[in-house]
Amino acid sequence: MPGTVRNTVERLDRPSAYYHSRNRKRKYDRDNEDGREKSEEPAGDPLKDATTLYVGNLSFYTTEEQIHELFSKCGEIKRLIMGLDRFNKTPCGFCFVEYYTHQDALDCMKYIGGTKLDERIIRTDLDPGFQEGRQYGRGKSGGQVRDEYREEYDEGRGGLGRAIQAERLKEEEEYGRGR
């Protein structure tokens, strides 16, 4: 394995399992003929020079300024794109942070991912780069998919999952209140 000496402890500046699984699905037909995963060749790795991070588990109320305040501790921020509800255009709990350098993005994975912002543990993931359209939630009702069916009440992210809320509302209408 040239150039990839395995460290004695895991590294925190690697892309997440989520990224890998999505990537694998996409590449499945071409790469996985022998049933084994091919090593991610440095040449073809879209994250090799990544300067953008996906940031998740934000509260809907967290502002750009708060994000800027925390993330600029890892380097100057080039661009910050808030994730918005597809319909209301209100923040829906994620964003993209773009730095000027790859090193800043890696440092952010190591030093900021998994720490708190606005009293929530936030998640960071290396991202190949923002593209128009990705700022909108992909859930059915406009937000993020995870906020559709969430059964736990999360005050910072609109309470219960939206689909569950809608279902409850419907039940109340059909069977009357106080059920």
Add this chain to the structure above:
Amino acid sequence: MADYDSRPRGGRPGGGYNSRKRRYRDEDDFPSRPQRRRYSDPPGAKLRKQLLGIAESPLKRVEDEIVAIARTAHEFCSSDPEIREEFVALVAQLVLEQPFKIPFVAAVVLVLNTIEGGNVIVAEVVSRVAGLVQTGVKEGRWRDVKCGLKFLGGLQGVLGGEGVWVVLEDVLGKAVDLQTERGEETIGPELVKIILFTIPYIMASSSTDSQQKAASMIENTDIIAGEPHVLQSLVDPYPGDGKSEAASTDGVLGLLQKQLQAEAAMGWPLYPNALENAPKHDLPPITIPDTVNPGPRALFPELYFSVYANQELETVPPTSSIASCLLRDALVDTINVLDYNRNAASRFLIDLDCYFAPGTFVKRATPFDRLRDIEEGKSTWKPEDVAVDAVFSQLFQLPTPEHKLVYYHSVLTEACKIAPAAIAPSLGRAIRYLYRNIDSMDLDLSYRFMDWFSHHLSNFGFTWKWTEWIDDVSLSNLEPKKAFIQGALDKEIRLSFAQRIKGTLPAPYQELITEEKEKDTPDFKYNDESLPFSHEGKEIMALIRKKGSEDDIQPIIEQIHSQAIDMRLPDPIALSTDAYMTSICYIGSKSLSHVLSCIERCKDRLLSLGTAHPAGRRQIIDSVMGYWKDQPGIGVNIVDKLLNYTILSPESVIDWALSRNGSRLAEAYVFEMVAATVGKVTGRVRQVVLAATARGLSEEQKMILKQTMETERTAMRELFQVMEDALVGWASGAKDQQVESGDMSSEDAMVRRWGERWLRVFRRRFAVEEAWYLEAVKERPEGEGMDVDGDANPAQGAEGNGTAGEGDLGEGIE
């Protein structure tokens, strides 16, 4: 930590995710499946796991572990060359990545040497680590050299001939040469530090006849280590007035020299001396090149910083004890090496006592007050204090620590999460100590303290015993303690929101968070009809908001001008600029992207406003900071973006911050603004210098780049000169504005004091840049150049920590 090891090799994709499931699926192939799923690692993985986990578990006797690992290694490695290669590589890597384990890994190797046939593996280990040291020397990776030599020192007893002493003598020879050539050299002392840190490891190894050699070596290092370095005062964390408890900070090198002299005088009381009749191995020669590579990071004298000095009970080793330097060195290396996994780094800090002799520390999480009950003669050192102290030594390292400051924040956060009962009280005592001494602290450091403090609190529900500082709330804003409180609260608000922070504060603090600070959108001053140009201000704002053309706006600007002239007001352009910029701020007040898109639209006018009139830029800053006076952090951010657009110039920011109002020097956000601006300029110069000194340029390219470099460097020097002049004015009390308000005498003195603190910080910045430049343009042998980022990036981070890829440790481990 076993978790880290159960994963397949990281080079393959998906490491640790799906592959884990897959591994369980493999078991289906076993012929008769037992009731419970059992899984045993293949030999190579088992050995790896054992070696990686060495000394980590307080439940195992480490002596037994060492023997067991040596036996396993012998068993597996003798039959399988692949496993042997992996083992040798892992030993070498552990030495570099987990310095705490060096003595234990050395012990495994010593035991292995006594097993028949084991000596072949040992020979490979010795030559591998010697190779790492050689590479480290060549590339200027001095920490690798130190760790490698510590490990080889631990093997001294089984090395043929003079063993490690030969290397140390060469290193010393080189250091002395360097010292004679240039007194301000920083590599020489670094080399001596390596020698001195290696000696205790040799003395602890099973070697004979080392005492004499150690004594003469220590005698010879004295000419370098015995004198404080000339640059020492530059990086003193407490330059203050000498009145505080934290008056003097010693250099690590000088301390270590004294400590080793004391150990030698006592005949090395703590070190065993048992030699076994085992095979000897020749240490491959390690050569020190004629030109010593200083490495990717500029070297500065290292001072011994402690937040637990002078307590009534001793919770950390005193600087008179060699334990202070040895523990600190291993801790600091561990922290800095493991920046790629802060969880692992903080785990090491918490488990610190596992790696040192029983009885070195009191039990974990022993409350400070309970130390009184410890019987006479037993240690009162708290492991968590020793660990936290080491992190602070990095956070407060001048001019800059190895990694970004936020890394050290994150280590403290994780440590606090892992063991809150142990760490939180230690942090509390550290915070109180730092706060007490803030008056004499270097200004850069008191800013770092504030930034860490607010960030740390934001991770723990913003709880702090504010009541203990209540008396300081009523102090003048020019008192460093009050400035700290105000700055920290502002930073907390920036990470959260005003109402939330207000809710965490006792009554006397409430007035520090005014009603205006709680407003999301500050008022648009022109809505006040009584204000001059209220009508015009509102009109300009309306036009910008509905994206009106410049032609529509221009007549209103001219109205302001003509009215101002009629009213005989000075500087009509400033008045119209104020209306224009304030409107932009108001329209963009919803969020940073709002203001950015508004600035983008108005860019042309703003650019010409800045250049057309000498005070244009100053007025733009005045308007921005005026509009955001209650949330200055947002204003600072906007100013930063305006710099990127070159609507503002660095000089204009410095001028705004430093030339008019002495009380600004006490505001944390002003320091932030100036530091960021200077960081942009110096970062830009470094980029250009690196580009100009890169290899493989054509003559023509070289010429052009050299020219750019000279222009940029001249501009930087001028900027520093402007700062110097302004700050000397404040520091000497020469500024006439200084006599402004009521209680002049004391305020005057305080402003003077702020001037001195600022001056120190930016003189040091300038010195650091000059030193960096001299190093960057030095002629180097092929292949030893500074790291060059291919694509020059004008806006690279203000901190500019050039950490070269930490992934490629240890050549030849594959």
